[in-house]
Amino acid sequence: MKYVTTPIYYPNGDPHIGHAYTTILGDVLKRVANMNGEDTFYTTGVDEHGQKIQAAIEKSGLSEQEFLDNKADVFKSLFDSLDIQYDFFVRTTADKHIKVVQEFLQKIYESGYIVKKKYSGLYCEGCEMFKRESDLDEHGNCPDHQKKPIVVEEENYFFRLEPFRDWLVEHIKNNPEWIQPKYFATEILNMLKEPLEDLCISRPVSRVKMGVPLPFDDKYVTYIWFDALVNYVSSIYEKPNKDQLWANSVHLMGKDIIKPHCIYWPIMLKAMGLEPVHKVLVHGFLTGESGIKMSKSIGNVVDPVKVINTVGTDALRMFMSTNVSDRDIAVSERNITEFYQLMANNIGNLHMRSCKLLEKYKSNVVPDAKLTDEDSQLLTQISNSLSSALKSVTNFAEISALSNALLQACSEVNSYVSRKEPWSMAKRLPETQDELDSCLYTLMDSLRIIAIALYPIAPNTAKKILDTLQIDQADITVVNVVPAKLQAGVQIKEASILFPKLAVDSTEK
Ligand SMILES: [Zn+2]
Structure with missing residues (x-):
């Protein structure tokens, strides 16, 4: 609890x-x-x-x-x-x-x-409020009323x-x-x-x-x-x-x-x-770009509603989760949009290319594969890294670690695809059939593992991937972040684009 x-x-x-x-x-x-x-x-x-x-x-x-x-x-x-x-x-x-x-x-x-006693403070008559020294401008005036506060005494209760x-x-x-x-x-x-x-x-x-x-x-x-x-x-x-x-x-x-x-x-x-x-x-705090304090007069205030309308909820959630820190972090619509593009190239790309490969070579059916040692090791490695990240999330630094582990896992699987070239295997069939099946299974099972681990940070994206893989939401548990749990023979759905291209002018508005 x-x-x-x-x-x-x-x-x-x-x-x-x-x-x-x-x-x-x-x-x-x-x-x-x-x-x-x-x-x-x-x-x-x-x-x-x-x-x-x-x-x-x-x-x-x-x-x-x-x-x-x-x-x-x-x-x-x-x-x-x-x-x-x-x-x-x-x-x-x-x-x-x-x-x-x-x-x-x-x-x-x-x-x-709790005791009652006299309280004396700087009071702005315009604001009808007590002010701290730090609320005043360099001339000692209330910034809203350009007027010096007066000293007011009143009786109050104190703890x-x-x-x-x-x-x-x-x-x-x-x-x-x-x-x-x-x-x-x-x-x-x-x-x-x-x-x-x-x-x-x-x-x-x-x-x-x-x-x-x-x-x-x-x-x-x-x-x-x-x-x-x-x-x-x-x-x-x-x-x-x-x-x-x-x-x-x-x-x-x-x-x-x-x-x-x-x-x-x-x-x-x-x-x-x-x-x-x-x-x-x-x-820590969020600041505008280059660490400048957000303010309406500078025009660097980031409106969360506008961000959601541009890049959706998950990119903002994952941006915050990746960057959370005890130090101040710079936020602008531009760097959240850049992060969206990173997610598109990373998770979005992995999802789309894996599903396309399965469609092309297996008509969307997950093969019943005997995994090669290399493939088996890759699945073990990403599931170990993601399940241990998930098990240890109790503070902000660990949320950031989970988010980074996810980006890292996607990069690894993306470079695995480029290295293994399943399209070359497909040219040498039938002798490469086992190898190709193992590779395609590894891709789809990686997607499953990544999607489950992604769920707490980017729930919509995770659900879309799991839906493509025909995996029930009840299976979104840390226990399932283990290798080779994807059922062979399952017909997956056609993959939808997770991170559509943004309208060109969306970052300039
Ligand atoms: Zn005032």
Whole structure:
């Protein structure tokens, strides 16, 4: 049993390529676990509270409910078109979630770790929001209002983190696999060298309406983390196997939110008497080409919907899976299109040429072949490499390793065809009949093995190949990534083109 979560996203704007990135990776983890015979529960969703949402609703002229329903649908529809098999879509305005947030707040308040005190901050009257120094431009102005924020004092509730600092340091040191890659655990340990400031967890209702009311003071709503992070517990709260899910929970995230997830959240859980999440997987950012930050003004923002419309879902999924890293990766429509072409030359080419050869020399019937040693070795080699890659996927680096192993396997089989020249064997029949049969069987069985291993990353492409080979979807399991399982005598279907040529102007739009 594995419980996989993405962060919940802010729906004040439309979903962007970064949302697609994390959510695709979660889906790959889920599918791999399923293929290994493990049950999964996968959640993603939206955080519908806070001042930015409130401002976006006011600007839209829609009712709160209409606005939030529309936005949830936009996110869901992106995830559907990315073939994300989420089991639960989080919405923080749901009553069940609010109830659990209030339970957290009340219990921790009663234990004395929540205190009320004066808060002073930089407040932009235009945005009606507190700003951090880092939100301001070089003149100290709000970039949206070209105005200096004023210092505002207000009373708020704070969560005391410092009493838990030593415990958290110990927890990280005793669980070296907790935060992956380890580099980020070191970063968290560095943050824990200094005493932890109290975390502000409230906003007055007079200023922020969109939030969960504090159960012990209705003049306040809770602010960001006590609401958003609790989704990981509220999403499984009513499930009978919630303890088992929690013991095998994996939080996925970008590196910008490791502090709340690896400091605030484990401390909140500890204060509730709960265990920290089992594993935290962290990836870097997506940037525009040449590592330049994506921004509308530069015009290098990659729209996931446009990418899907151009190259389809699988090329984007495989691009992300191959390139995922703790470092920042550059993304543009151009390099995703190039990746699509690579997949066409690699997987697409292997599929088409293998099926064409079988059609030409065996009328599409898989031969009953006695494999040569060389052919048998090739099948053993690719199935070993792919099945061990599939069995070891527990983090982002291993997703990338699986993706690269797939590209590598296709290259090997493609060069095998070029080297063996089955068309030359066909000229020397009948004495080459056994050799030709062995070669054709090897090609078709390689395709089967590759398609099964491809499924978690590029499910549509995998299903198309398996459908051509007349293989049932129930056979998409790691157990079947073994050599020579393709049934002889099967009549395969006519192969369809997996990666059609793109319209010439599609990359220039
Ligand atoms: Zn402002």
